[in-house]
Amino acid sequence: MLIVQKYGGTSVGTTERIHAVADRVARTVKDGSTVAIVVSAMAHTTDELVSLAEAMTKRPSLRELDALLSTGEQVSAALLAMALMERGIPARSFTGRQAGIQTEPVFGSARVASIDTKVLNEALSDGVVPVITGFQGYAGDDVTTLGRGGSDTTAVAIAAVLKADRCDIFTDVNGVYTTDPRLVSKARKLQMVSYDEMLELANLGAQVLHPRAVENAKRHQVPLVVRSSFTEEEGTYVTETSNLEQTSVVTGIAFEREVARVAVIGVSLQKHGLATVFGTLAREGVNVDVIVQSVVQTVDADVSFTVREGDADATLQLMRRMQEELGYRHLVLETELAKVSIVGAGMISNPGVAARMFEVLAEVGIEIKMVSTSEIKVSCIIAAADMEKAVKSLHQAFLESDGTVDA
Template identity: 45%
Template sequence: MKPTVIGSPLGGGVVPLGQRRPLIVKKFGGTSVAGIDRIRRIARIALECQRAGNDVVVVVSAMAGETDRLLKLAHQLLPLPDSRELDVIAATGEQVSVALTALAIQAEGGQAFSLLGHQLPVLTDKAFTRARIQWVEQGPIRRALARGQIAVVAGFQGVDAENNITTLGRGGSDTTAVAVAAALRADVCEIYTDVDGVYTADPRVCPSGRKLSAVSYEEMLELASLGAKVLQVRSVEIAMKYEVPVHVRSSFSEEEGTRILPREQVLEARRLSGLACERGQARVELLGVECSPEQVAELTDLLAELNVSVDMLCHARCSPESTQANINFTLPEGDLRRSLQSLEQFTTRLGARELRVSDGLAKVSLVGIGLRSDPGIAARLCRCLNQHGISVSGLVVNELRVSCLVDAAAADQAVRLLHDLFGLAGEAPVMEPMTSSAPA
């Protein structure tokens, strides 16, 4: 048996067993629960971890595909079904998973106790299908752990203050896992995925993409927001707020994955952490709007009301002496389709000269702490893409990222070019894992 880590696996060293059992939250996604054999595998991973001296909480998603079939039935009934009822259906997927996982643990000789969103409860706001966690009650989990059980918690689901069932949106089980880890002050939250960590660039696009051993919360937040699908954005926000050590790792191997940590714990040697690419983007340009700060506010109000995910919003005078300005921003193509009519009405109301929209774009983003100290990076990026005939139709730079908008067809090439340009492949691993997590 390996020595067990006590306290934060990132903070302290190895402390002998006996003072406090380390607490490990393990989250398994939809592909990890797809079928009895995979569920048995989760059970063995959890039990091995428990037998090594840890308290273990398992958070599971629905079996891949299961709930989709049921939700399709709902859409057969109504084109725009009531989201409260959709959540009632959607929550059944995880309900089945927790019970099967608990049974699998029992089948392997362990003890387990399933807990649903309303049984903890995981308290959320009232935004059905995309609710945000407000509070996780830890009592039921603590009691299960005290009985020697592995607590198996349903991901993705919660209840609002009126006990309506809510769900957290795509990838919501990550958020459940991190929120549970935060509530319990877990030593680590291990996110098992079908990739083995966070990469400098998607290795399917960029063969020289390299797995990062560690990345800061802030960088991960940018990467997740910009299309790196490893973690739900909200889960990273919660991890950052409560400083939950997160470990993104493979369901299929015991290799070390990527640690997500406070910035000061990520060694400074690496300045750029990776490239993210988000396809299916559209760009909206409102040209010749009479200048007034009111108008930008009105526009953002409208976009918030339409629940549109806006990025790269920019407001600039047409020329220094003009009283007119242009406003432009990007949004997912689906959001554009939904909101085009409202945008057209808004344009007319504003008396703007022209509304111009374009789609088929991709947003390629370079993320890293190093961007703060080197404003020249954006310029090098643009020059490189231009030299290779890739036109950049939008650019934003902030403390942690540079994002540029390119034609979707050129996105892969842009990722490969920039990966080379900024030496992301060549950089030596900047941080070795400081401690191993408990065996899994």
């Protein structure tokens, strides 16, 4: 069995923890598995390197920033390789370049283009555990980094090209939960979750597993296990289907704070206004989430969309500058909102789930301001003040009963 194990920054945050990781890898090897390791930089290292760069310049060259940041994983990889050898396990550290991880020629957020598996396969067949730096690759002569979630992405890509049986993502939580345990004490760890559900639960689990890595895992059908490096608990399996959970229609309750809604009243449909609005927002880096359009008359429409509260001012200014071009009548901004979503692959075959969600929210007196649905998710925009109550009620209704919902 070939297992790729990825250890995040907290898991290798101190020399003691690197020793603990080495112990775990040694056990896995002694259990007869072949292992390849991907490591993040030791916790805080990346932040420290970023502040060094900030002390140099407000706008660092992205090439130099990548050259700088990539040293973080080189340190943790070399240290873990040493710790493994100390335990009698042959090991060798590999930078992104040494591991053959070629990326697009883009700095700061490169995508993996290809991986030449020659040296890694040689190491594995020599009985050497490769310890690969996450988050980085190379393009031409340059070092590139993969951006946020980069080490997860590296691990999944390595698992895909090595045709690993499994990719273990070791982090500081035990797995993926039905919702945030800090909000709902009865939240429970999921045994399995599908790639699609994991993606929809992303904002619950962003610190657990980066959506980009999940997408790649889905594309290459790499089974993932999200688990803690601090305990021996089994984690959460992330695979194509979450069979074991299919008794429950809803897999988890996701939520997001600090949502703002912009309502654009009377957008002229003749002016291709919608494409202009969202095209411009995208170019300006404003991430638009839920979009609802309602045609009021035949020539114009009311369009509402949500953005992060922090982006609200910039969005309004942008919209005002474009008022003539867009031909809308006026703008309404509403802040202090939140988004609550129920997620579950089982919804596809259970059409009453959305109705049950609205019912639950109505029962506890929560007004729904916007609704958005996908095949495996229903999201409601509500007042931020109602969010906690909404999540608790929905968790109780969908995840604390016998698992079936009478719609």
